[in-house]
Amino acid sequence: MNPPLVLIVEDDVDTAALYSAVLESEGMQVVHCAGRQQASSWWSNTARCPDLVVLDVRLPDGSGLDLCSELGHADHAKPLPPVLVLSAHGDPRMPSRCKQAGASAFLDKLVSLDNLVKKAKELINNNY
Amino acid sequence: MSLAKRITTKPLLVLVGVVLAPCLIWSLVSLVLDWSLMERILGGERASFLMGRRLIMQGVNLLIVLAAAAGGGLWWHRRFNRQIDALVEACHRMALGEPSPLPDAPQKLEQLGRLALGIQVMHEALLDYLSLYRRFFDAAPDMFLSLAPAGQRILDANTAFCRAVGMLKDEVLGQPVDRFVELDKGWEEALVSGGEFISGQIKAIGGIIKVEASISLEGNPEGQPWVLGAILRDVTLRDALHRELLQKSTALEKALEEIRSVDELKDEFLTTLSHELKTPLVSLKGFLQLLKQGRAEGEQADKYLDICWRNLTKLETQINNLLDLARLSHSKEQYEMAPVDLGALVRTAAENLAPAAAERRVKLDLSGLSGQPVMVNGNLNKLVQLVDNLLVNAIKYNKEDGQVRLSLGQQDNQVVLGVADSGVGIDREHTAAIFNRFYRADLSGTGRLEGLGIGLSLVQEIVKLHNGDIRVESEPGVGTTFTVTLESSQ
Numbered sequence: 001m002n003p004p005l006v007l008i009v010e011d012d013v014d015t016a017a018l019y020s021a022v023l024e025s026e027g028m029q030v031v032h033c034a035g036r037q038q039a040s041s042w043w044s045n046t047a048r049c050p051d052l053v054v055l056d057v058r059l060p061d062g063s064g065l066d067l068c069s070e071l072g073h074a075d076h077a078k079p080l081p082p083v084l085v086l087s088a089h090g091d092p093r094m095p096s097r098c099k100q101a102g103a104s105a106f107l108d109k110l111v112s113l114d115n116l117v118k119k120a121k122e123l124i125n126n127n128y
Numbered sequence: 129m130s131l132a133k134r135i136t137t138k139p140l141l142v143l144v145g146v147v148l149a150p151c152l153i154w155s156l157v158s159l160v161l162d163w164s165l166m167e168r169i170l171g172g173e174r175a176s177f178l179m180g181r182r183l184i185m186q187g188v189n190l191l192i193v194l195a196a197a198a199g200g201g202l203w204w205h206r207r208f209n210r211q212i213d214a215l216v217e218a219c220h221r222m223a224l225g226e227p228s229p230l231p232d233a234p235q236k237l238e239q240l241g242r243l244a245l246g247i248q249v250m251h252e253a254l255l256d257y258l259s260l261y262r263r264f265f266d267a268a269p270d271m272f273l274s275l276a277p278a279g280q281r282i283l284d285a286n287t288a289f290c291r292a293v294g295m296l297k298d299e300v301l302g303q304p305v306d307r308f309v310e311l312d313k314g315w316e317e318a319l320v321s322g323g324e325f326i327s328g329q330i331k332a333i334g335g336i337i338k339v340e341a342s343i344s345l346e347g348n349p350e351g352q353p354w355v356l357g358a359i360l361r362d363v364t365l366r367d368a369l370h371r372e373l374l375q376k377s378t379a380l381e382k383a384l385e386e387i388r389s390v391d392e393l394k395d396e397f398l399t400t401l402s403h404e405l406k407t408p409l410v411s412l413k414g415f416l417q418l419l420k421q422g423r424a425e426g427e428q429a430d431k432y433l434d435i436c437w438r439n440l441t442k443l444e445t446q447i448n449n450l451l452d453l454a455r456l457s458h459s460k461e462q463y464e465m466a467p468v469d470l471g472a473l474v475r476t477a478a479e480n481l482a483p484a485a486a487e488r489r490v491k492l493d494l495s496g497l498s499g500q501p502v503m504v505n506g507n508l509n510k511l512v513q514l515v516d517n518l519l520v521n522a523i524k525y526n527k528e529d530g531q532v533r534l535s536l537g538q539q540d541n542q543v544v545l546g547v548a549d550s551g552v553g554i555d556r557e558h559t560a561a562i563f564n565r566f567y568r569a570d571l572s573g574t575g576r577l578e579g580l581g582i583g584l585s586l587v588q589e590i591v592k593l594h595n596g597d598i599r600v601e602s603e604p605g606v607g608t609t610f611t612v613t614l615e616s617s618q
Binding site: 012014015017018021022025058087088089091108109110112113 | 399402403406407408409410411413414415417418423424435438439
């Protein structure tokens with residue numbers, strides 16, 4: 001059985017490296033895209049559907065939430081996997097905005113790594 | 129029948145009736161009685177003769193009495209008429225508004241005297257009313273004009289109007305009204321329709337007075353509109369106040385809009401602050417957690433420590449910038465000023481940022497810097513911060529394989545520092561706002577607003593601290609040049 005595939009969409013290189021290190025240490029396979037366009041392009045050109053998308057809200061070329069909506073409507077043959085939004089946004093309306101965009105969960109970026117892993121696994125397992 | 133005829137004919141008839149009729153009757157009765165007595169005494173012929181003579185005498189007497197009565201009546205009639213005519217004449221003069229005392233009431237013509245007294249009382253009452261309304265008319269702050277019913281000539285004007293046009297009343301009366309007053313819709317039209325709030329202006333001695341006219345009309349006996357007059361209200365002050373109020377209201381609306389926009393900016397800033405401070409903290413906390421849990425060793429641990437250090441520095445810079453901006457805005461006295469070699473400072477800053485420039489494949493061109501010291505009087509730390517911020521921006525918002533050209537020169541006791549990049553440039557509409565605190569333009573050209581929006585604001589505060597000046601010139605797609613002018617200490 002293939003390890004779960006996680007798509008990380010995050011523009012900050014260090015943050016992306018952290019998420020990759022943690023998730024890979026949990027036996028997951030990670031793909032990193034630094035922006036909306038890159039992620040959109042990867043989505044269109046890759047046959048395999050990721051098991052989880054870890055998404056940042058502020059991307060250099062657009063909003064992560066818009067990307068979430070876009071992926072949800074882009075290809076019906078490839079259903080949208082669970083999307084975990086991680087943001088440093090201080091906006092209290094963010095969880096509801098994430099839900100509206102079709103995301104499965106929202107976590108503050110300063111969440112402990114244990115909780116991040118726990119939530120990622122929970123979302124992947126619930127999807128099976 | 130005229131009043132005079134009505135009054136003088138009746139006493140004449142009374143005189144004739146009362147005096148002549150009894151005389152005539154008594155003469156006839158006495159003739160008949162005398163005829164019968166004389167016939168009995170003297171006989172028929174003699175009595176007839178005497179009676180005939182007496183009849184003639186009586187006729188003559190009667191004619192004399194009639195003539196006397198007619199003469200008296202005529203005298204009475206004329207005297208009466210003279211008094212009446214004098215009264216009527218006085219009333220006419222009164223009607224025309226001329227001050228005219230009534231003739232003395234005749235003592236012997238009691239009825240006429242009472243009539244004259246009544247008219248006198250009425251006259252005085254009318255004069256009182258006239259004086260009262262005249263005082264109102266003249267004391268009114270509005271300008272009153274009485275106009276000729278058919279035309280546009282002024283029949284009367286109050287003091288306010290005469291004062292406005294700077295003329296005596298006699299000079300104004302009889303003049304065409306449009307010599308002094310212009311109505312927007314024209315007098316012809318205004319006099320036909322009448323109405324209120326007709327805009328116009330008076331050519332006054334002190335300049336133009338804006339007025340609002342109300343024109344009163346009433347129907348003449350033929351049913352045509354008959355102009356009574358016009359009331360003109362000076363609205364110059366009101367219009368000026370209205371304009372001022374409008375300006376103030378616009379300014380208030382603008383201020384409110386600015387407050388709202390500042391509020392929005394504040395919300396946006398808090399969101400950005402949260403993002404900019406949390407992002408380095410996420411890496412710092414996360415990698416430290418991995419290190420603490422012993423999940424990295426050797427080279428990997430060193431790599432994680434490097435990441436931690438980089439993010440810690442980033443965080444420190446952000447916090448320092450924020451604190452400096454707050455400090456610079458509130459107190460400027462605490463900074464120690466001393467001669468600083470800006471040339472050396474710029475070279476050092478460029479050397480320190482060379483790795484970052486190389487990483488972004490941006491060339492730093494230092495050919496505009498001479499090797500000579502360029503001295504300014506300033507605070508060393510703040511000047512380092514100023515140059516660093518300008519250089520970081522020039523590298524950060526540059527194109528790949530772009531360049532940053534640094535120049536430093538002296539001009540009329542002033543030091544001019546230039547930082548020119550070949551980056552994306554800034555739209556003209558954004559150049560004025562880039563120094564605003566928390567303003568973040570799309571300098572990267574990607575739509576993403578980076579940073580806290582305080583870098584250039586901080587630069588401007590530092591320039592102000594040194595009593596200098598900063599200018600920006602930019603062309604989208606070509607690049608941006610910041611020029612800082614500081615006082616030379618040489």
